Amino acid sequence: MAQPLRVGMVGYAFMGAAHSQAWRTVNHVYDLPSPVQMQVVSGRSAPAVAAAARRFGWSDHTTDWRTLLTRDDVDLIDICSPGDTHADIAIAALSAGKHVLCEKPLANSVDEARRMVAAAEAAKTSGVRAMCGFNYRRVPAVTLMRDLIAAGRLGTIRHVRACYLQDWIVDPEFPLVWRLRKEVAGSGALGDIGAHIVDLTQFVTGRLVTEVSALAETFVRSRPLPSASAGLSALSAGGVVERGEVTVDDAVLFLARLGDQVVATYEATRFATGRKNGLRVEINGSLGTLVFDVERMNELQFYDLDRPVEEQGFTRILVTEPSHPYMAAWWPPGHTIGYEHTFTHQAHDLVRAIAAGVDPTPSFADALQVQLVLDAVSRSAETSSWVTVESAIVDPVEERV
Structure with a gap:
């Protein structure tokens, strides 16, 4: 049996809910090369992130996204938090050998976006992939x-x-x-x-x-x-x-x-x-x-x-x-079909790209x-x-x- 793709997500509000729906659904809709496991969700409020984990179906939760970088049971980090966090989380995740899905817009500035691109290019040499989430x-x-x-x-x-x-x-x-x-x-x-x-x-x-x-x-x-x-x-x-x-x-x-x-x-x-x-x-x-x-x-x-x-x-x-x-x-x-299906399609395309060792788009x-x-x-x-x-x-x- 193929090794699962174990996901850690940062953020649990509007986009976190949409992405959780996708990760929860994609295995049931598609025959994936790697089944998805919803491993851990991160958020700043302990009671709120615990409630989100229960509601959305995550196995674990944490109040510090940095713990996702060192967990052996996390292969991909999904960034659904506000824009000012994107660059720090994505660059740290890629440097730690984690695949990354980051919500749009990629960053709050061109300089941040350039650093994220450089980190993604460097990570590719180790087979690590990065995608930005333009669901439409x-x-x-x-x-x-x-x-x-x-x-x-x-x-x-x-x-x-x-x-x-x-x-x-x-x-x-x-x-x-x-x-x-x-x-x-x-x-x-x-x-x-x-x-x-x-x-x-x-x-x-x-x-x-x-x-x-x-x-x-x-x-x-x-x-x-x-x-x-x-x-x-x-x-x-x-x-x-x-x-x-x-x-x-x-x-x-x-x-x-x-x-x-x-x-x-x-x-x-x-x-x-x-x-x-x-x-x-x-x-x-x-x-x-x-x-x-x-x-x-x-x-x-x-x-x-x-x-x-x-x-x-x-x-x-x-x-x-x-x-x-x-x-x-x-x-x-x-x-x-509706809005939520676009995120399931996004998850499908990303999982297949990672399994095939090719760059996902966008x-x-x-x-x-x-x-x-x-x-x-x-x-x-x-x-x-x-x-x-x-x-x-x-x-x-x-x-x-």
């Missing part, structure tokens, strides 16, 4: 979108439009949680949700963002200090409470180029009243258009200019056939490329100017030419 790549409809574009079904790509709209902090009295503090989160809507649409559009088009012109705004400059918080919810104390400064952006919009002659618009905000998780991407090409909307997760809209004029129009593709990406593992055609280098875009957007918003995005990896389109 694992939506079957998104992967199908990528495949159709790669097959030339849209012809020459001309326009990219991407937005990610949420409203969970629209109330000015919502507390000052860690996602609103630059020293912990790195940035606001830009890194939290903007990172997703940058990675997703680069993934589906096979092109890198090369130049940006941005603006950013913080609508609410101070908020009550929280008495408790978890995931995307929080409580503030009653009565007169102390307030703290919001040090991140609430909304970011930017124009961009992806290589030559591909123009793009991006918008990320947590102040789009009524929008709960409105991620939408549209790609226009010389032969057609593809549209993905996360609120219709199992669908793609496809306009095919090659069809006869009298048949042209947007076609709804229900992405539930066994021949569609990832879907053969699940239910009969027409039976849809790699830390891929995630650094997203970080470079975020950094360029931030600098552009500060200077009101176009900023060129440094390339950390070869543009896949240019490489094919």
Whole structure:
């Protein structure tokens, strides 16, 4: 019997719950080369991490993530903690010979991300692998979108439009949680949700963002200090409470180029009243258009200019056939899947890559490329100017030419 892949996880809130669901499920859905064991979860609060271990199915728990580095029964460290912890944990884990899965964005700065990439490259010589968790790549409809574009079904790509709209902090009295503090989160809507649409559009088009012109705004400059918080919810104390400064952006919009002659618009905000998780991407090409909307997760809209004029129009593709990406593992055609399944697909892909001794995707280098875009957007918003995005990896389109 194959040796198990024993996982230790850092963090147990929103992303910790999502990742736990994936690790708990993946063995039951896929025939893996190495079965997954949920070994230990780490968190700062002893009572809370003990409760999370019981609820999510972890065998053990600890309040010090450093103990994961020395445990012989941990092979992979899954980082679901806030951004200011990513670099320290990932670099230490890789140096200790542990595989790493790190949530997005990879880090809070380009410098941290570069050090993480260097650690991942050094660890590869010992067979240790690292991946960044951009789960929306694992939506079957998104992967199908990528495949159709790669097959030339849209012809020459001309326009990219991407937005990610949420409203969970629209109330000015919502507390000052860690996602609103630059020293912990790195940035606001830009890194939290903007990172997703940058990675997703680069993934589906096979092109890198090369130049940006941005603006950013913080609508609410101070908020009550929280008495408790978890995931995307929080409580503030009653009565007169102390307030703290919001040090991140609430909304970011930017124009961009992806290589030559591909123009793009991006918008990320947590102040789009009524929008709960409105991620939408549209790609226009010389032969057609593809549209993905996360609120219709199992669908793609496809306009095919090659069809006869009298048949042209947007076609709804229900992405539930066994021949569609990832879907053969699940239910009969027409039976849809949801958000949590993307993390199961992510776990599956990582386990298989480790077993095969190949680099999983997105790699830390891929995630650094997203970080470079975020950094360029931030600098552009500060200077009101176009900023060129440094390339950390070869543009896949240019490489094919």
